[in-house]
Amino acid sequence: MEGGMSRRGFLGRVAAALGAWLLEPVRRALGRERERLRPEGEPECEVAVVGGGFAGVAAAALLAGEDYDVVLLEKEAVAGGRARAGVRDGWQYARGVSYIGRPEGTLRRLFQLAKLEPVRVPPPVGALFAGGQLLRGRAAVEYLLGGEPGARRRRLERLDERLGQLARAVERDPWQPGRRALRHDRTSLAELLGRLEAPAPLVRYLDGQMRGIFGASLAELSALYAAPEAYFELPEADEPPGDPGAAERPEHPDDALYTLPETLGELPRRLGARLGERARLGAEVRELRWDAEARRFGVHWVESGGEQRRLRARAVVLAVPAPVALALARELLVPEVAGALARVRYAPYVTVNLFSPRPLMTAAWDLSCLDTAFTDLYDATRVQARARGVPEAERPGILGVYVPGAHAADRSWVEMEEGRLLARLFADLERVLGRQVRHEVEGWDVARFGLAFPVFYPGYHAEVLGPLAAPAARAGAPLYLAGDYACYPTVEGAVASAERAAEALDEAW
Numbered sequence: 001m002e003g004g005m006s007r008r009g010f011l012g013r014v015a016a017a018l019g020a021w022l023l024e025p026v027r028r029a030l031g032r033e034r035e036r037l038r039p040e041g042e043p044e045c046e047v048a049v050v051g052g053g054f055a056g057v058a059a060a061a062l063l064a065g066e067d068y069d070v071v072l073l074e075k076e077a078v079a080g081g082r083a084r085a086g087v088r089d090g091w092q093y094a095r096g097v098s099y100i101g102r103p104e105g106t107l108r109r110l111f112q113l114a115k116l117e118p119v120r121v122p123p124p125v126g127a128l129f130a131g132g133q134l135l136r137g138r139a140a141v142e143y144l145l146g147g148e149p150g151a152r153r154r155r156l157e158r159l160d161e162r163l164g165q166l167a168r169a170v171e172r173d174p175w176q177p178g179r180r181a182l183r184h185d186r187t188s189l190a191e192l193l194g195r196l197e198a199p200a201p202l203v204r205y206l207d208g209q210m211r212g213i214f215g216a217s218l219a220e221l222s223a224l225y226a227a228p229e230a231y232f233e234l235p236e237a238d239e240p241p242g243d244p245g246a247a248e249r250p251e252h253p254d255d256a257l258y259t260l261p262e263t264l265g266e267l268p269r270r271l272g273a274r275l276g277e278r279a280r281l282g283a284e285v286r287e288l289r290w291d292a293e294a295r296r297f298g299v300h301w302v303e304s305g306g307e308q309r310r311l312r313a314r315a316v317v318l319a320v321p322a323p324v325a326l327a328l329a330r331e332l333l334v335p336e337v338a339g340a341l342a343r344v345r346y347a348p349y350v351t352v353n354l355f356s357p358r359p360l361m362t363a364a365w366d367l368s369c370l371d372t373a374f375t376d377l378y379d380a381t382r383v384q385a386r387a388r389g390v391p392e393a394e395r396p397g398i399l400g401v402y403v404p405g406a407h408a409a410d411r412s413w414v415e416m417e418e419g420r421l422l423a424r425l426f427a428d429l430e431r432v433l434g435r436q437v438r439h440e441v442e443g444w445d446v447a448r449f450g451l452a453f454p455v456f457y458p459g460y461h462a463e464v465l466g467p468l469a470a471p472a473a474r475a476g477a478p479l480y481l482a483g484d485y486a487c488y489p490t491v492e493g494a495v496a497s498a499e500r501a502a503e504a505l506d507e508a509w
């Protein structure tokens with residue numbers, strides 16, 4: 001892993017290159033002939049953004065920053081989507097999104113706009129539970145790569161080189177990564193690792209990591225689009241000896257993990273709040289129509305209290321998961337785009353947060369686990385306690401337990417009855433932590449995601465991303481799609497997709 005790219009942060013740079021013009025102090029809108037719409041009968045706005053996850057709030061913030069008259073419509077009572085957090089006795093915890101790479105470009109500017117400062121997760125950050133023991137540093141590398149040091153180094157170099165090439169191609173431009181890189185879109189990551197003769201324990205480890213990060217197994221992921229994460233998960237050949245408690249190798253800032261003390265869900269929540277009354281929360285959009293004569297969309301939604309509402313908009317950004325976008329806009333979309341949306345498949349996922357008077361685990365912030373129902377355990381109060389100045393001995397425990405399926409179509413966890421789910425998790429948890437923790441646990445929060453991750457399967461570029469580059473709607477209706485499925489299945493991907501949609505809207509205005 002070389003410096004210069006960051007874990008889960010590579011798209012920040014794409015975003016910076018794409019739209020340095022957005023959020024600039026000099027508003028291009030000033031030179032544009034504008035027609036500020038007044039409510040007459042049905043209220044009107046210039047742009048309606050449907051969906052208040054990262055993509056929706058980013059699109060709304062970017063367009064509002066360009067002086068567009070924007071209304072954001074979000075179904076839930078709080079903005080954030082899959083980044084929405086939970087709270088227990090004043091302590092926040094992630095139910096979905098837990099970390100990002102070093103924020104850059106537009107994502108960085110969104111943090112500034114929200115007056116939030118992302119923090120680097122302090123050590124000890126990561127460790128591995130495998131073969132019945134907790135492994136760090138060189139011990140983990142030896143477990144994953146086996147063999148003598150020279151052979152290990154050569155194997156790693158081969159993997160580093162090929163995965164690094166692909167990662168950089170996606171980093172440059174996820175939509176047009178170049179012809180040579182695109183050949184690997186049709187290959188699964190499992191096939192590529194096989195060709196590169198990756199050792200079996202490393203393959204098993206990467207399978208767990210990919211299920212943890214994307215909800216899908218190695219065989220189900222495009223080698224091209226899984227490469228950036230797989231590349232950063234590769235161990236270092238020259239790790240220092242890693243007895244538990246030994247200092248970690250200092251990370252390059254680009255390799256570090258970043259989060260917010262109040263969880264990353266605070267960013268979309270604040271960006272939504274900045275819109276004031278322009279953000280309509282608890283507003284589920286049910287219907288979208290295009291009046292070609294008036295060149296206006298009719299947007300119909302239902303408020304949480306059951307009231308029906310309507311709005312006219314000159315342009316619409318749909319920042320909802322692909323099946324919702326398809327259901328709302330099927331009649332308006334060109335067939336290629338409708339087909340691409342129909343081909344997006346989602347993996348389900350469950351997260352469980354366990355509450356205890358004291359932390360159940362302090363060995364790492366993120367403990368990756370092999371051969372357990374969960375792939376990762378997160379210490380959810382460590383960063384927050386530091387930010388608040390709460391001494392280590394006094395902080396409560398919230399343990400995030402991340403449970404993907406064995407493969408992307410495995411719905412067994414998301415459908416499992418709660419008692420059985422907890423019993424299965426406790427059995428594995430006690431094996432990992434080496435003690436009977438169920439008696440320390442005073443409560444829990446189970447979050448079930450039916451549409452957790454769009455699966456970037458082999459051929460995703462040809463099947464989905466390519467067709468989505470075309471204008472979305474028939475008859476030139478100004479309809480734009482945003483969301484992680486349209487770029488990359490992370491926070492950065494959602495933001496980059498929003499920026500692209502905002503840029504296209506602005507160009508066509």
Ligand SMILES: Cc1cc2nc3c(=O)[nH]c(=O)nc-3n(C[C@H](O)[C@H](O)[C@H](O)COP(=O)(O)OP(=O)(O)OC[C@H]3O[C@@H](n4cnc5c(N)ncnc54)[C@H](O)[C@@H]3O)c2cc1C
Pocket residue numbers: 008050051052053054055056073074075076079080081082083095096097098099100283284285286319320321324349350351449451452453482483484485488489490491492493494
């Ligand atoms: C368990 C889990 C952990 C994750 N961890 C990470 C991580 O650590 N780092 C990372 O970078 N990424 C992570 N991700 C991925 C990340 O959450 C997504 O890539 C990103 O949040 C997607 O944002 P989005 O705006 O595209 O979609 P969403 O967040 O799904 O937003 C869509 C919004 O649309 C709203 N909506 C739906 N239908 C309607 C309607 N009819 N009317 C109005 N509103 C509607 C929804 O309520 C939602 O708020 C994780 C995902 C999951 C599930």
